[in-house]
Amino acid sequence: MSFHDKFISDRSKARSHSHFTLNQTAKTTKPHSNPIFISGGLPNPIGFPIDEITVNLTTSPNPRPRFVPAATLFSKPGLVEFPDITENSTRLSQNLKILKFAESLETATNGNGGQLTLERSLQYGEQDGHPQLKKFVTALTKRLHPPKLDEKDWNVIITNGGGDGIHKAVDLLINPGDHVLVEEYCFSPSFDNIKSVGGILVPIKLDYDEGLDVTGLKRILENWDEAKQGPKPRVLYSVPSGQNPYGVSQSLERRKAIYAVLKEHGIVIIEDDPYGALAYESYNKKFTNGNSSKSLNTPEKAHDESVDSEARESDISKADIDHYTSLIAPSYLTIDDVGLVVRIDTFSKVFSPGLRLGWIVSHVNFIEKLSLYTSLSTRAASGVSQLLINNIAHSWGLEGWLRWCLLLRNQYLERRNHLLAQLDKLDQSKITYITPVCGMFVSALVHFDKIASSSFNGVTLPYQSRLVELGIEEGVLIVSGSNMAASEELRQTAKFIRLTFAYEDPDLLDEAIKRLGKAVDRLFEEGEIKQK
Template sequence: MTPPAAIEVKAITDTAGVTVPDPLAAPIKSNEIYGRRRKTEKSQWGVAAPANSFNFRHYSYEDKPKAKRWDHRITPEALNRKGNSLKEAAKYLGKSGLISLGGGLPSSEYFPFDSLSLKVPSVGHFTEPETQTSGVILTAGKHDLVQDKSIFDIATAFNYGQGTGSAQLLRWIVEHTEMVHRPQYQDWKCTMSIGSTSALDMAFRMLTRPGDVILSEEYTFSAAVETARPMGVRVAGVSVDEEGLLPSSLNDILSTWDEKIRGARKPFLLYTVPTGQNPTGATQSLERRKAIYALAQKHDLIIIEDEPYYFLQMQPYTGPNTPDVPPPASHAEFLQSLVPSYLSFDTDGRVMRLDSFSKVLAPGSRIGWVTASEQLVSCYQKHADVSTQGPSGISQLVVWKLLDEHWGHEGYLDWLIHIRMAYTQRRDIILAACEKYLPKSIVSWKPPMAGMFHWLKIEYKKHPQASSKTIEELEEQIFLKVIDHGAMIMRGSWFYASHEEEHDALFFRATYAAAPGEKIEEAIRRVGEALRGEFGLEQ
């Protein structure tokens, strides 16, 4: 399939050169990106072809500052890593007439796959029933590149690749990043990951040493804590409110840090999920993000901006039994409705942004990407080349066929608007169910603006056994009571940034992502029934 009709230059041949855009021009529209791509040689797309994301950017960044250097923060392990020397030779594979007896790249004639076919939604017809009746079949052949049918094929994707990921998909990712975030310094780059959990593990290896402390929300993504702990790295929790991280708490921790009392050097790494935070569902406003970034400059922090839910920002919540807010009328309106990322106003290169297709396409794709300064991306790439390498070539080919050859950037934004509205509907269902079934005398909540999670605060001191049991005992008792009633919500203590710190609040996390609307409502009814029974309230 060619890109959408509004896009003039087809990705199949990829040979049409165009004028380099004016760096001071208005933002590139989604349907203009393909027409602005630079002319490329076929060797750019070959097996294990090296890819430099600088080559895929559309704007000039010469008027922007360069990123700070982070030699004082990067670990000796990362600084001393040389990467994979054998992959360095791959840059010569594109030389015309070269016969390679060098790299251990298996011949594609021994790949037992001739073609790969996928049925996917056509643009604007995204539901499962529509896909079944009007979906489009995409096919990748083994030798499409050699036969000039496509720039990505089985022979290329199913072979070894670079730690950056394939040039084909990396180009799409760079264009997407530039369109959405427009970074504000010269030497930013993208490289692919096998998902943000792996990227976070590698970032911690790059930037922390045993005995260090990193900062995060006081309730945070449990895998982040569990990743840091075996490295000998602790997490210090920063207080939160309905907008997430509190700048005053962050500044207080850093300004009063005593290495002797804390047993660790002053933290310089902040891990945050700014949008639809897991588990609290909080979304930092632009003003909140700028205040935190200013503190990062004051205290010389590196910010790991983990954003799996960035495009799950929903329509405003207007209350139960109110008319639905219509979807964004255009791509420009949709992008303008998103809270700007840290990356979009980072001028120092102190933000390491983690993106992923897991929450917007499929978790099993295991494709994400890292955007950061050239220095940090180079360290990450060298590590990937000798560990994870790039994401699965099969996954990359599947995702590229969908996003680049079929939907294009324009169709992908249509898809993101579609899932925005779907998640808005689910969010509204769980909120309406909470209003209907939960006892407000002991349960409170704030409507989430983004993400997948609804954070419920329980007034545990009103429990009949509050004077005789600890908060942890009451939490377990309530959790098991909800299970007995046929529902499950996650215990808030599972998301503590630090179990060493005192916690005087009881929370549970519910999700509206995993079940259809009628089951969400029934689950919340069962939760309400369990809570009334546990607290001795009338049913």
């Protein structure tokens, strides 16, 4: 115990963080001199829609125009009107000029055409986000995930990225000692968030088709013994689209079934959706597995089996956009009629993670409390981040934004197909995979049980750890499924490793999977690992 421990709050002492991409390895592990990165979930820089930023600096204090009243900086009801976000858009490949001041009183008092000025964005901002940006994310939500609630009953708040949204939602809903329903394998920093406020994780089984298992959810809730276990869970945390790590998405039918259970038992869902815009067509290889009796990869259309990642903006038609948006799984907002959804969204995967900007959509009663916590913690999100995204989004319009998302999605789709084609070349008796329909990741199923079939007791952790070490030696960085487990039992028995196709170029993905194949072969050749 250090001198300072007596000053630190119990809440602070209870916090922990162990990112799933970090692995402990034996001292004898010899790292490859040129490793390939298919572990962490870094978005590819092709998804940053800014080629260059030029900043013109002033040489002396520059007074604001007297014709623009200071009151026009703020969105007072009846004073400032913001234009609608239309389906029409300008070209994506344009130069965007950002002004320090509004050019006239008229433009200032009608919201400056939806654009933020430097004067506004570099100033203290509203804690809920600039009204212009809130207008855009509201329009985007209505376009892709129209809430079932009356419009007066829901609202949005701008956050400092998805992680900030998760933290604030967890703070809003979970008390110390609360049991919280979570997916058995998921984004582990969210588990840390839940535990940091005193929440107790209750893992729900996942299947390889659509993720969260309805039967498993019902079984836990219907058999809950409050006398022995305490109060029934009131919160579910889920990544329903592009589930991390499995890459599967819940269908509308699955979501309706899950929502019915949540509504029956009075449970709020934290719907974390960072990957929803990266929705894909099917892959053309048949695959079945022990958790599913159906094929995950039946082609929907012949043209869906390949993608032209070199397609330009001019090649994208409205029909293409409509087809793309039809692939995006609908949010729980679209079926929630009482306000049980706190939806967390982010710009990280389709614009830039470094800008640290996202938003939450929920019932106005929840948004009010989130706004209060924001005023006491982070305050407003970065004005510069809001400026860049807002002004680009307003200049593109909704159609232009979706056109950009589709062009980016095509790049990731090509990488996904490329990685899966390389995995198809490996020994399928040793390693197979779950085909992702959304997101940035592939879960590869390693058949650890075949290494020592006569003595295998279901414990995979020693084999997981050894495979990570062999990957490091062969020069391929992967994520152990054990690192994404919601309980110690699940950590000991994880059957998968997680790979990403997002960051590396296709030629390096080829080499990465060759190296992975060598690591898997070495693991099987080494044979049984004696349990301690």
